[in-house]
Amino acid sequence: MEKRTWPALKSCKHQPYQGKGSDNDRLSQLPHDILMSIMSLLTIKEAAQTSVLSHGLNYIWRCFPILIFKDDHPIVHWVARNHLLLPQERSNFVTMVKSVLESHLGVAIDELSVVFDLDVSYESDIDRWLAFAIEKHVKRLELDFTPQIGRAFSLINCYTWPLECRLLSLGLHCNLVSLTSLCLKYVNVTDKDIECVLLSCHALENLCIVDGSSGLKCINMPQTSLQLKHLELSCCYYLSCIDIMAPKLVSFTLHGHPIALNIRASSLSKVSIGSGNYRGEVVAYAYRSLSQYLSNLEYLSWHLFLKTAYPIQWNTGISKPPIMSNLKHLELHVQAKGDESLLGWAYLIGESPVLEKLTLKFSRHPWVYKANVPQRNIVKHKGRPLKNLKTLEHCGFLGLPIDIEFATYVVENSIKLKDVIFTHPQIIIYRDPTNNYAKGRVLEFIKTLPQEVAFKFGKPANHCCPISTYPYF
Structure with a gap:
């Protein structure tokens, strides 16, 4: 359970029960x-x-002000987890949520979070939970119906945000003024739904839409000054454009197809962008759409899917990047075969004079093993001196040309490098026979580090490189 700071429980309409034997x-x-x-x-x-x-x-x-309902086993191996038991697991989960909400005595709640593999067959139950949340003037609402690992799903079977005919019966058109955060995952929403939420939730600061949004095609509100501070849109594959004015927006995440972007956000300092379609000229396209904010960014994350079938594009990176005068932390999330190159991204790093931390998160295509990877020669790259880089973090180290080459470039061109951290992923979906090979290459790499650089092994990561995948239709 996530750690929460609880507010004073002044909203409960009942006093503590003082029954017989309470002295003991x-x-x-x-x-x-x-x-x-x-x-x-x-x-x-x-x-x-x-x-x-x-x-x-x-x-x-x-009088619980924070209600968080989550799957007890979210990352169990999909083979080991019997999907025939899913209906019973769903029934038990829904019964538990219903019992807790019916016994709640508080007038208001700060948060309602439901994280479980549920679909449209539980629409009436979810509708009642929404009605409960709105009645209690909820501030933070999360509905995460992500399917179990390995289970195919259809957008048709995803829960749909209440339409107008259901809004009136649920009272969801009222009492939204308290909502500050809304997160919907595997919930179908439409352009009109999002527009309604943004117009009626005047205090909304955080909006997150992930997967399953077949009706979300355009967010077009250029004349309304939104109060959003954090906006995330991931795997919304039908989304084609965003045109908003959000002067307080601090962080923006877009994982999916390249789209037309017009975001007027003078406070923007954190951006995460990319997906399986961001390579070569697509990277440059996305970069140009955010060009007016690049000099203000302090954090930038790219999600990349590399293929040797694109020998020019995957090594392009950003060929002529502007100066990233405030960038302190750069992350590259990369899914690759292992013989590609990331040296094209050295130009971006070289144009980031105050960069202090570089994080590389690798994962290999699950069908690729070391025996399938051509062992090309490591290319030495002499780039601009990295004057302020202090930390290099490698998550999911492969021990293959793509990461050995890039790590070597960073170490050889850094002046103030203090820490190199390698984190190996936990193998969840398949047993990887190349683990020992990767560990051996790590030990070889350690020997090349300067004496003043400290090497550390980080804790295993559950998922090093979450690359967006297409939904099943």
Whole structure:
């Protein structure tokens, strides 16, 4: 469970129960803040079980201001997890959510988060949860119905954000003024839905739409000054344009097809962009669309899908980048075979004079093994001195030309490099027979590091390079 800071529970319409034998209830005699701290460290299930220990805990539990319901096993191997059990797992999950919401006594909640593999067959239940959230003046709302690993899905079977005919019956057109954050994953929404949310939620600062949005084609609100500070649109493959005015926008994420961008955001400092379609001239196209904000960026992340079938494009990078005068952290998320090159991106790094941290997150195509990868020679690249780079972080080190070559370039051209961190991914979907090979190449690379550079092994990452994939139709 994510750590949360709880507000004072002043909204509950019931006082703590003082029943017979309460004098022996030592837990209830603890300060209210301590009881709140105890409950805030627990998951929903743990909190429900703990609530029976004392009247004080039961009171806090029934006035929970933060309700987070999540799958207990989100990354279980899809072969090991019996999908025949999914209907029963769904039923149990829905029953649990229903029970908790029906017993809730608070007048308001800060957050409702539902993260589970649910589809349109549970529409009526999800509608009721939405009605509950709106009635309680929810501030942060998340509906994440991401399918289990390995399960095919169809956009038709995804839950759909309530249409007008359902809005009236649910009362969802009202009481949206408190909403500050909305995150929808594998939820079908339309242009009109998003426009309605942006116009009615005047306090909305965070909007995240990921996958399943077949009806979202254009966000066109050029004349309305939005209060958004964070905007993420990922895997919305029907989206073709964004035209908005968001003067307070700080971070922007777009993972999917290259689209027409017109974002007037003078405060923009963090950008994450790319997907499987961002290579070669497409990279340059996306770069130009954000050119007016590049000098202000402090963080930039690119998601790249490399193929040897595109021998010119994958090594192009940004050939003539502008000076990134404020960029301090650059991330490259790369899915590749292993014999490609990233040296084309050295020009961008060279034009980032205050860059302090460079993160490379690699993953190899799952069908590629070391035996299939041509072992080309490592190319030495003499670029501009990297005067302020202090940290090089490699996640998912492959030990192949693509990352050995790039890491060598960074180390040889850095002046103030202090730390080199290698993080190996946890193998979740398949056993990788090349692990020992990669570890051997890491040990060889360590020997080439200058004495003043400290080498560290980071903790294994669950997923080093989340590359967007197309939905099943």
